[in-house]
Amino acid sequence: MPDFLNFATTPMTKCKAAAYILHRLTDILLTFYQIMEQDFFRPNTIGQRIARIRKMKGLKQETLAELIGISRQAMSNIETSDNIDDEKLAEIAKALDVAPEFIKNFNAGTGINNNIYQQNDGTINYNFNPIEKIVELYDALLRSEREKIELLQQLLQAEREKK
Template structure:
């Protein structure tokens, strides 16, 4: 099931835009402002499976990522990079990967669950960084 979810996300350019925007903590209005377009235009982009290369490059630039990074974005890469990043910090994202693999919910629920887990992992990382800063002082 997770392979189907990953394949669907990897093919849907609009979904990639939405995922990266949310990972950056931006609203549709934030992205719209950066692109000098309407919030409705951003919504339409995020619903589009196919987006021309020129427009996709504009979106990538507005999101502050490379064209290739946005084009090749997958949830698996986020999990892999998150897991490797946290590996030496005492925080493990392996439970995130395990939960994503075992969920048989609709796609939207799976994405929402992943966002909650990613937010929790971010919070844990911030706490570790704060502790490291305070111990250095």
């Protein structure tokens, strides 16, 4: 039995608790999506776009800073700036495996889709969409919660059969 349901004393209480938790998780995910839509999907400055692409690529700020030969603090300053010189943008773009124009025109709401670039004499078609990832994680969470509810219903049925 999941540890978070130990406070419930009867199978029915546990089933109600699991349903409540599922409902609350849905609320949390909807709130998370709204925040993401307002903040994450609408980067306004070049620095914010660089930060979003870096995060989507799974790089830490420190790692990107090392790749372009600057300090983490300097990278932080770039990611909070409104402007960046073309030479530095080209270095960052190369480290992120994207074109400088991609960073300039980036919109996280559409994801990193069909970004084709050359690597080791071959073309790689890289597809990533953050909304699809959120939906995938949400589906996995729902499956997990449904499994918990099913387990609790089985426990409830077993308790009823004992009586």
